[in-house]
Amino acid sequence: GAGVSQTPSNKVTEKGKYVELRCDPISGHTALYWYRQSLGQGPEFLIYFQGTGAADDSGLPNDRFFAVRPEGSVSTLKIQRTERGDSAVYLCASSSGGAGQDTQYFGPGTRLTVL
Amino acid sequence: AQSVTQLDSQVPVFEEAPVELRCNYSSSVSVYLFWYVQYPNQGLQLLLKYLSGSTLVKGINGFEAEFNKSQTSFHLRKPSVHISDTAEYFCAVRYSSASKIIFGSGTRLSIRP
Numbered sequence: 360g361a362g363v364s365q366t367p368s369n370k371v372t373e374k375g376k377y378v379e380l381r382c383d384p385i386s387g388h389t390a391l392y393w394y395r396q397s398l399g400q401g402p403e404f405l406i407y408f409q410g411t412g413a414a415d416d417s418g419l420p421n422d423r424f425f426a427v428r429p430e431g432s433v434s435t436l437k438i439q440r441t442e443r444g445d446s447a448v449y450l451c452a453s454s455s456g457g458a459g460q461d462t463q464y465f466g467p468g469t470r471l472t473v474l
Numbered sequence: 475a476q477s478v479t480q481l482d483s484q485v486p487v488f489e490e491a492p493v494e495l496r497c498n499y500s501s502s503v504s505v506y507l508f509w510y511v512q513y514p515n516q517g518l519q520l521l522l523k524y525l526s527g528s529t530l531v532k533g534i535n536g537f538e539a540e541f542n543k544s545q546t547s548f549h550l551r552k553p554s555v556h557i558s559d560t561a562e563y564f565c566a567v568r569y570s571s572a573s574k575i576i577f578g579s580g581t582r583l584s585i586r587p
């Protein structure tokens with residue numbers, strides 16, 4: 360079956376602009392996660408959705424970052440007033456449930472470059 | 475603080491040689507442990523995971539890892555590597571009370587012919 364998909368695969372924007380990154384999880388997965396991977400580092404947690412609600416948003420770095428999942432499937436990560444330091448690969452993952460033993464399946468990521 | 479340490483940022487080995495990638499995590503009562511692999515220009519793929527039970531876990535592509543609670547380690551091993559194993563390997567931990575996975579900084583495995 361289809362895995363997690365993310366669009367766009369690459370996004371180049373200018374400092375100060377607004378961007379949206381989309382994630383399509385595996386069908387039927389109730390849990391969805393966003394991570395950010397900077398160059399030379401491991402992924403860092405941003406936010407976790409269980410269904411439509413954000414169950415844990417402790418990883419969002421500041422109020423310029425926001426994510427939604429209005430129908431409990433597709434999610435959009437929104438970044439306002441982008442800064443050069445936001446440049447990274449943004450990864451989305453989904454799992455069948457939110458329990459610790461549930462495997463998270465990752466998408467290919469969106470590479471965001473802020474000029 | 476919850477953390478994962480991968481002691482080696484790069485590990486070069488010759489083809490068909492054995493390899494061990496080291497991983498240590500900060501202690502906790504209950505953890506789940508994972509190794510993910512990221513091939514060039516691809517997404518993260520789960521290699522193996524430890525949830526409970528036997529401390530020796532076998533994964534895909536001939537990899538295995540051993541959970542050592544007293545040393546808070548989860549080292550990844552393969553007895554004989556192939557060129558196709560060239561990739562970045564990430565150790566990760568999930569504390570049972572938390573939703574997020576905490577990743578190490580990664581180890582780049584490069585295979586020499």
